[in-house]
Amino acid sequence: MKKLVIIPAYNEQASIKKTVQDIRDNAPEFDYVVINDCSTDDTLKVCVENGINVLKLPINLGIGGAVQSGYLYAYRNGYDVAVQFDGDGQHSAKYLENMAAAIEENDADMVIGSRFIENKGFQSSFMRRVGIKHFNVLIKMLTGKVVTDPTSGMRMVNRDIIKLFSEDYPKDYPEPESVVQIITMGKKVVEIPVIMNERTEGVSSISPLKSIYYMIKVTIAMVIARIRG
Amino acid sequence: MTIRLQIVIGVILVSFMLIIVNMIRKKKFDLRYALSWLTMLVVALILDIFPRIVFGLAHVIGIDIPSNMVFFVGLILAIIMIFTIAVSVSRMSNRVKKLTQELALLQKELDEIKGNK
Numbered sequence: 001m002k003k004l005v006i007i008p009a010y011n012e013q014a015s016i017k018k019t020v021q022d023i024r025d026n027a028p029e030f031d032y033v034v035i036n037d038c039s040t041d042d043t044l045k046v047c048v049e050n051g052i053n054v055l056k057l058p059i060n061l062g063i064g065g066a067v068q069s070g071y072l073y074a075y076r077n078g079y080d081v082a083v084q085f086d087g088d089g090q091h092s093a094k095y096l097e098n099m100a101a102a103i104e105e106n107d108a109d110m111v112i113g114s115r116f117i118e119n120k121g122f123q124s125s126f127m128r129r130v131g132i133k134h135f136n137v138l139i140k141m142l143t144g145k146v147v148t149d150p151t152s153g154m155r156m157v158n159r160d161i162i163k164l165f166s167e168d169y170p171k172d173y174p175e176p177e178s179v180v181q182i183i184t185m186g187k188k189v190v191e192i193p194v195i196m197n198e199r200t201e202g203v204s205s206i207s208p209l210k211s212i213y214y215m216i217k218v219t220i221a222m223v224i225a226r227i228r229g
Numbered sequence: 230m231t232i233r234l235q236i237v238i239g240v241i242l243v244s245f246m247l248i249i250v251n252m253i254r255k256k257k258f259d260l261r262y263a264l265s266w267l268t269m270l271v272v273a274l275i276l277d278i279f280p281r282i283v284f285g286l287a288h289v290i291g292i293d294i295p296s297n298m299v300f301f302v303g304l305i306l307a308i309i310m311i312f313t314i315a316v317s318v319s320r321m322s323n324r325v326k327k328l329t330q331e332l333a334l335l336q337k338e339l340d341e342i343k344g345n346k
Contacts, residue, residue, distance in 0.1 A: 055337055056333055056337070057329055058329060059325065059329045061326055061330075068326075068330065069329075069330045069334070
């Protein structure tokens with residue numbers, strides 16, 4: 001089975017090398033590809049100098065477009081399984097094998113690495129958790145399913161969903177919306193517990209000022225994803 | 230409406246039209262996108278020359294003051310044009326995204342071929 005780790009990276013020069021090393025050490029069965037989303041720092045230089053497999057976007061597309069490039073790469077290169085993995089050191093590669101096992105055992109279409117099953121490790125800030133709670137309730141209302149960590153950026157999907165995402169993926173803040181999208185299509189989503197770290201370098205893509213916009217946009221997008229059917 | 234005002238408006242409309250035609254001539258503005266602007270200007274010019282049409286129309290829809298009718302129609306047209314542009318920007322951005330992704334994948338294959346030589 002061919003497995004790919006998709007690592008979207010925008011200005012992650014300080015942590016990208018460590019992230020890739022983590023995958024090489026702790027998930028050796030996985031190939032990886034870094035999507036350099038037209039970083040303005042030395043991310044690309046670090047990748048090239050260290051022989052890191054990198055896809056160079058000539059224009060900054062934002063997180064959705066960058067991750068989608070990874071799914072397109074996975075689809076064209078015949079991968080059976082692909083997993084999103086943050087380039088900033090928040091995710092640990094040791095869970096990747098478990099996630100792949102969970103896909104096979106449950107015959108699942110998507111496996112989400114969730115912080116909120118065992119509630120261990122970095123639990124995000126209070127305001128973030130309020131936002132996540134809102135999404136939990138909304139997903140339950142829209143789909144009847146329980147997803148404990150819909151904003152998790154650590155998600156593994158099978159070939160069906162790789163194809164789907166390579167054709168159609170939200171542009172910004174894609175995680176909760178795409179979860180609703182695939183559950184609505186009758187796909188199976190499973191969660192397994194993971195522990196995430198607080199980011200060590202760089203800044204989050206969601207600043208406090210943007211969070212209101214984020215909540216409104218994602219809420220509407222989720223409702224529309226449900227209506228779209 | 231005084232004849233003076235009609236002339237002023239007419240001059241503005243015709244100059245605008247000439248600017249657009251000149252831009253089309255120099256290929257700075259696609260005829261496809263300029264067409265709606267030209268049509269609008271022609272309609273405005275007709276109304277400027279025959280203002281009775283405006284008075285008549287205002288009377289028919291029940292607007293008492295003809296100038297309000299002009300503002301109303303102008304606003305509706307402006308909204309339609311802005312909306313059309315928003316839709317086309319959205320479509321453009323999807324196309325740019327797709328091209329960017331294909332370009333990145335091709336670039337990668339090219340790098341690999343060159344690297345293997």
